[in-house]
Every structure is written in structure tokens, then in C-alpha cells.
Amino acid sequence: MAAPRTLFDKIWDAHLVDTTEDGLSILYADRLLIMEMQPQAFEGLRMAGLKVRCPDKVLGVMDHVIPTHPRDQAIEDPVARMMVEQAYKDYEEFGVELFDLVDKRQGIVHVIGPEQGFTLPGVTLFCGDSHTATHGAFGAFAMGVGTSEIEHILATQTLRSPKPKNMRVTVDGDLSIGCSGKDIILAIIGAIGTAGGTGHVIEFAGSAIRDLSMEGRMTVSNMTIEAGARAGLIAPDEKTFAYCEGRPRAPKGADWDRAIEYWKTLPTDEGAVFDKEVTLEAEKIAPQVTWGTNPEEVAPIDGVVPDPADAPNEDRRRMIQRSLDYMGLVPGTAMKDVAIDRAFIGSCTNSRIEDLEAAAAIARGRKVADGVEAMVVPGSGLIKDEAEARGLDKIFTEAGFDWREPGCSMCIAMNGDNIEPGQRCASTSNRNFEGRQGRDGRTHLASPAMVAAAAVTGRLTDVRELETRSIE
Amino acid sequence: MDKFNTLTGVAAPMDMINIDTDKIIPKLHLRTIKRTGLGKVLFEEMRFETDGSEKPDFILNKEPYRNSKIIVAGDNFGCGSSREHAPWALLDFGIRCVISTSFADIFYNNCFKNGILPIRVTKDQLDALMADASDTENPELTVDLVNMEIKRPNGVTVPFELDAFRRECLLDGLDDIGLTMQKGDKIDGFEAQQNQAQPWLNSAPPA
Ligand code: SF4
Numbered sequence: 001m002a003a004p005r006t007l008f009d010k011i012w013d014a015h016l017v018d019t020t021e022d023g024l025s026i027l028y029a030d031r032l033l034i035m036e037m038q039p040q041a042f043e044g045l046r047m048a049g050l051k052v053r054c055p056d057k058v059l060g061v062m063d064h065v066i067p068t069h070p071r072d073q074a075i076e077d078p079v080a081r082m083m084v085e086q087a088y089k090d091y092e093e094f095g096v097e098l099f100d101l102v103d104k105r106q107g108i109v110h111v112i113g114p115e116q117g118f119t120l121p122g123v124t125l126f127c128g129d130s131h132t133a134t135h136g137a138f139g140a141f142a143m144g145v146g147t148s149e150i151e152h153i154l155a156t157q158t159l160r161s162p163k164p165k166n167m168r169v170t171v172d173g174d175l176s177i178g179c180s181g182k183d184i185i186l187a188i189i190g191a192i193g194t195a196g197g198t199g200h201v202i203e204f205a206g207s208a209i210r211d212l213s214m215e216g217r218m219t220v221s222n223m224t225i226e227a228g229a230r231a232g233l234i235a236p237d238e239k240t241f242a243y244c245e246g247r248p249r250a251p252k253g254a255d256w257d258r259a260i261e262y263w264k265t266l267p268t269d270e271g272a273v274f275d276k277e278v279t280l281e282a283e284k285i286a287p288q289v290t291w292g293t294n295p296e297e298v299a300p301i302d303g304v305v306p307d308p309a310d311a312p313n314e315d316r317r318r319m320i321q322r323s324l325d326y327m328g329l330v331p332g333t334a335m336k337d338v339a340i341d342r343a344f345i346g347s348c349t350n351s352r353i354e355d356l357e358a359a360a361a362i363a364r365g366r367k368v369a370d371g372v373e374a375m376v377v378p379g380s381g382l383i384k385d386e387a388e389a390r391g392l393d394k395i396f397t398e399a400g401f402d403w404r405e406p407g408c409s410m411c412i413a414m415n416g417d418n419i420e421p422g423q424r425c426a427s428t429s430n431r432n433f434e435g436r437q438g439r440d441g442r443t444h445l446a447s448p449a450m451v452a453a454a455a456v457t458g459r460l461t462d463v464r465e466l467e468t469r470s471i472e
Numbered sequence: 473m474d475k476f477n478t479l480t481g482v483a484a485p486m487d488m489i490n491i492d493t494d495k496i497i498p499k500l501h502l503r504t505i506k507r508t509g510l511g512k513v514l515f516e517e518m519r520f521e522t523d524g525s526e527k528p529d530f531i532l533n534k535e536p537y538r539n540s541k542i543i544v545a546g547d548n549f550g551c552g553s554s555r556e557h558a559p560w561a562l563l564d565f566g567i568r569c570v571i572s573t574s575f576a577d578i579f580y581n582n583c584f585k586n587g588i589l590p591i592r593v594t595k596d597q598l599d600a601l602m603a604d605a606s607d608t609e610n611p612e613l614t615v616d617l618v619n620m621e622i623k624r625p626n627g628v629t630v631p632f633e634l635d636a637f638r639r640e641c642l643l644d645g646l647d648d649i650g651l652t653m654q655k656g657d658k659i660d661g662f663e664a665q666q667n668q669a670q671p672w673l674n675s676a677p678p679a
Binding site: 057065080086128129151258259318435 | 502574649
């Protein structure tokens with residue numbers, strides 16, 4: 001009998017075109033998602049006189065630089081306009097399908113892939129954004145790549161890569177009330193560190209992961225890169241199939257039955273060996289919020305800002321001190337005493353319908369605190385429509401949140417949405433790096449419910465202390 | 473891509489761990505349609521005040537480091553995003569080699585695609601090289617890719633490892649696309665077999 005294999009091994013093996021002498025694999029790319037940030041890839045093709053090998057396996061969208069104001073207003077920023085115009089030209093010239101700004105299907109690249117059924121179990125999927133691991137929630141091998149690799153995939157439909165190792169993070173047990181996929185992944189990153197998964201792909205397993213919805217699983221997988229691993233995977237199951245069924249690009253009819261049959265063979269075999277294993281207990285996870293300038297610098301909401309003096313070594317001590325200086329925080333301060341100026345609900349981590357529901361259940365009937373500016377940016381036009389059909393937009397606007405058009409917005413702050421120097425923002429995004437949301441801006445990452453709670457109280461707040469309201 | 477053979481140049485010590493891609497090039501500068509010209513914004517937030525004036529304490533603003541060709545940095549260099557603008561900015565500034573105890577995976581890969589050599593060394597080796605680079609009198613290192621060693625100012629050499637294919641590509645300035653296209657028939661074969669097994673993967677977008 002063949003040796004037991006992991007989910008990742010199976011996908012890798014099924015896409016191996018060739019191996020080079022020194023262990024690099026040439027891996028077939030089933031899917032490539034592109035956005036307006038990599039015009040240099042098309043520039044490269046043009047210079048080399050190359051074509052896109054399989055335009056049908058490529059899908060283009062605009063999300064990073066586009067404003068979130070109403071779409072009938074022109075893009076004022078000349079650089080953003082230039083990038084959008086270049087994308088139109090490139091996609092047209094190379095025959096790649098594009099969801100443009102007036103298309104309802106437009107949205108954040110990692111939201112629209114699954115939404116369209118472009119993301120499917122068992123596929124290899126690449127994109128020039130490091131949060132491509134999001135798609136791994138479907139049991140796909142999805143990885144962020146650089147511009148040269150995008151160009152390589154466009155030209156050859158393959159990627160050259162060494163095979164990463166297998167790591168498994170198992171989270172068993174029941175998540176407590178007020179916690180979500182975001183809290184799980186922040187707790188994982190806090191436990192293993194921003195380099196804990198370097199060189200590996202992480203399979204997320206265990207009952208707490210299985211119990212999550214597809215949205216929750218996407219949130220977990222989304223932040224795999226913040227633990228240093230380029231890809232995360234979750235075994236496909238009935239929930240995965242139910243999510244995919246009927247989506248525009250999903251298989252239909254007899255193909256659907258064949259696909260399901262194949263997808264069921266994907267989960268990790270009993271006895272497969274992982275190079276690294278980590279286990280967490282879901283019961284022990286409290287709502288998480290970051291205090292520093294990388295996602296590993298995280299604490300439970302009922303915790304305190306750490307003291308650099310307690311650091312295990314000199315490198316860490318300096319790192320923590322630097323983070324606290326940047327964040328303007330004093331050791332020992334209760335996380336719940338940290339006042340905020342801004343709140344952002346959005347990004348490919350937390351802008352799906354379930355995320356908006358969780359935030360709305362806190363926002364309903366409450367008001368954004370005085371002096372706080374809060375915004376909600378849905379992940380796609382389709383999500384925005386659904387939220388509006390259900391009146392979520394009203395809940396938010398009545399509470400004083402801004403309700404915007406879809407895009408990356410303040411996750412990366414390159415579209416004109418940003419926080420001011422020294423401002424403190426509770427954010428559902430995935431990165432709290434220095435300057436990420438605006439120069440000298442301070443970011444605290446948390447779940448949608450936690451950010452909504454911070455918005456209405458004006459400080460980081462334990463969402464378990466607020467009553468959750470019906471949004472029907 | 474420029475060939476990489478032997479490189480002798482000033483090495484800038486950056487004794488800091490987790491230098492992420494946002495520090496290497498702030499994301500606002502990702503909004504460009506070209507690969508060149510990014511050297512002037514390399515390490516922008518550490519290097520310049522908001523008004524554009526230089527921060528005098530930053531290493532690359534000091535002599536003799538203004539002409540650095542090598543960076544010696546703390547652990548986990550290049551963590552963060554997949555942006556290839558990070559190696560482009562380093563290259564445009566004139567950096568062809570980064571030495572650290574470890575690199576983030578994506579950054580590490582991206583370096584080779586742009587003719588930059590990332591070298592992994594042990595903590596002890598890094599400490600020694602960091603001290604060499606900090607000597608403003610003679611901060612020059614020689615990186616010899618042919619013999620896979622770094623020559624320190626005191627003449628001592630530090631060996632390093634690199635996978636053979638990557639070494640070959642850097643030495644010859646070879647680009648990956650050309651190499652892979654030589655395997656066109658294998659890719660054709662794979663597609664034919666996959667189209668049989670999973671025809672749904674090949675479907676054109678719905679009309
Ligand atoms: S929302 Fe943020 S992390 Fe996600 S694709 Fe956009 S910029 Fe990247």
C-alpha cells in the first residue's frame with residue numbers, strides 16, 4: 001500500500017509536471033488571480049513577446065488602489081487612475097477576464113475567487129498577494145507569489161518551487177461565546193510566532209476548525225502567512241461542497257458528481273506524518289487583540305500590555321520595546337483601557353457576510369462613540385448587495401458607521417482611506433505592521449464583533465460584556 | 473537579469489530582527505507600473521522624515537554606507553508581503569546581497585528572480601559579519617558565489633550554502649521562464665491528462 005499522504009501532499013503530487021535535478025518542482029497552476037498591482041508581469045510578457053498560455057484559468061479584478069466612494073465618481077488620485085487604466089489595457093490585450101469597477105462581482109481578490117467558484121477543492125491557485133492562503137480553506141493549495149512568478153505562470157501555467165514541508169495545527173474543542181475564526185488564528189500566531197510556519201504549509205485541523213463556517217475557515221487560512229507559512233489548508237467536507245455548489249465557475253451536472261468523488265479522496269490519510277505539529281485547545285481561547293506591530297504581538301482582551309523586561313532574550317526585548325514605543329503603549333496597561341480613534345471592518349480576512357452579521361449584531365441600536373470614526377467596507381459587490389437586502393447597511397449607518405463600496409481600503413491604505421499619524425485603529429484586517437494603515441498609524445487587529453464593540457465604546461472592549469442583538 | 477559572480481562592496485549593518493517588507497518599501501510606492509526607480513524610497517520611513525529630509529542616524533544616510541552593496545541584517549529579513557518591489561527597491565539602490573540568519577520564504581525566492589543573493593549564515597557568523605560591517609574604517613565584504621564564501625576584512629572566509637540550480641541561474645543570469653518553456657511538451661502532456669480527469673478545471677468563464 002502506498003504511504004499515507006497529507007492533503008497537501010496529494011494536491012502537490014497531482015500537479016507535478018516535472019522536477020528539476022536539484023529538487024525544485026514544476027507545479028501546474030490551475031488558477032491564477034490577478035489584480036491591478038502587478039502590471040510589471042504583463043510588461044515582462046510584452047518585452048519577451050510572450051502570450052498568456054491559458055487565459056481561461058486567469059481571473060482579473062481591481063481592489064487595492066480603488067477608492068471606496070460611490071463608483072460613479074471619478075478616481076481623483078492620478079496614480080490610482082493610471083494603475084486602473086493600465087489594468088484595463090493589460091487584461092484586454094492578453095485576453096484575461098476582468099471584473100471591473102462597475103461589475104457587481106468586483107471585490108477583494110480573495111473574496112471573489114471563492115464567491116465565483118473559481119476557487120475549488122484540490123486546485124492549485126496563485127495570486128500576487130500574500131493572503132492567497134485564504135483559498136486553502138477549500139482544501140486547495142493556494143499561495144502568494146511575486147510578480148516574476150506571476151509572469152512565469154501567465155507564460156507557462158506553471159510555478160517553479162521547492163516543496164514546502166507539512167505542518168499541522170490542531171484546534172480541538174468548543175470555541176467560547178464571543179470568539180470566532182479570527183480569535184483562533186490570532187491565538188495560533190501568538191502561540192507559534194510570525195516565523196512559526198516558515199518553510200511549511202499548515203493544515204488546520206481539529207473539531208474547532210471543522211465547526212467553523214466556510215467564512216470562518218477562510219479567516220483562519222487567510223492569516224497563515226502571518227505565521228510565516230505561505231499556504232494553509234483545511235480538509236474539504238460537506239460544508240465545503242455546499243458552499244461551492246451552484247457557483248458560476250463550479251462544475252455542473254455529471255462533472256459535479258465526479259468532482260465530489262475526487263474531492264472526497266483529498267483529506268489527509270490516517271497515519272500521514274507531519275514535520276511539525278502544534279495543538280491548541282479552543283476552550284482556552286479568549287477574544288484576541290494585538291498590542292504590537294506584528295500579529296504575533298497579541299493578547300487576550302482581558303490581558304495587559306506586556307513588559308519588555310519579561311522578554312526571554314535581548315532581541316525580543318528590543319523588539320517589544322520598539323513596538324510599544326511605536327504603539328504609544330505602557331507596559332501593564334489593561335488592553336480594555338486602550339482608547340481608539342478609528343474602527344475598520346473589512347479586508348479579505350473579515351469582510352464576508354458572516355463578518356458583517358457579527359459586527360451588525362453589536363452595532364445594532366448602539367452609536368459609534370464620540371470622537372471615533374468607523375467604517376465598513378464589504379468584500380465584494382455581491383456581499384454588499386446581500387447585506388443591503390437584509391438591512392445590515394441600515395444598522396451600520398444608523399449607528400454612525402460609514403458604509404462603503406468594496407475594495408481593500410484601509411487594510412493596506414493605498415486608496416486614500418487611511419488613518420492619521422498617531423491615530424489608533426481597531427481593525428478586522430490582517431496586518432498591524434508599522435505604517436500599514438497610514439504613516440505612524442497604530443493598528444489593533446481583532447474580530448469583527450470586537451471591532452464593532454470598540455467602535456461603540458470608544459476603547460478596546462471585551463465583546464462578551466456587550467449584549468449581542470438580533471439583526472433580523 | 474545581471475549575472476552574479478563576485479561582489480565586493482560596503483556592507484551596511486542593520487542589527488534589527490524582523491525587517492519587514494513595509495519597512496523595506498512602504499506600500500504607497502507599490503503603486504507604480506515600472507520596476508525601476510524605487511531605490512530612492514528604499515527604507516523610506518526609517519530613512520527620511522515626513523518632509524523628505526534625511527534622518528541622520530539611519531545607516532544608509534551615513535558614510536561610507538551610502539554606497540552599500542550588501543546588507544547584513546537580523547533574523548527573519550523580508551517578512552511580510554509578497555511584494556517584489558522589495559527586491560526591486562534594494563536592487564535599484566545598489567544592494568545585490570543580503571546576509572541574515574533567516575529570510576521570509578517569499579522574499580527569499582523573489583531575490584533570486586532579480587539577481588540578488590540572499591545568504592543564510594549562523595548566529596555566530598552573523599555576529600562576526602555585523603561587527604565587520606560596523607567598522608566604518610573598513611566595512612567591505614567580498615561575496616564569492618563561485619566558491620560560495622564570504623571574505624571578511626580580516627581575510628577569514630565564511631562558507632555558505634545554496635541550492636545548485638539557484639546558484640547556476642544567478643551565475644549565468646538565466647531566467648526561469650525560458651528554462652520552463654523548454655519543457656513545453658511536459659506541460660502539454662499534463663494538461664491533456666488533467667483535461668480527461670477533471671474537465672471542469674478547463675471550462676471557459678460562464679457567458
Ligand atoms: S484586503 Fe488587504 S490583505 Fe487582502 S488582498 Fe487586499 S490588501 Fe491584500
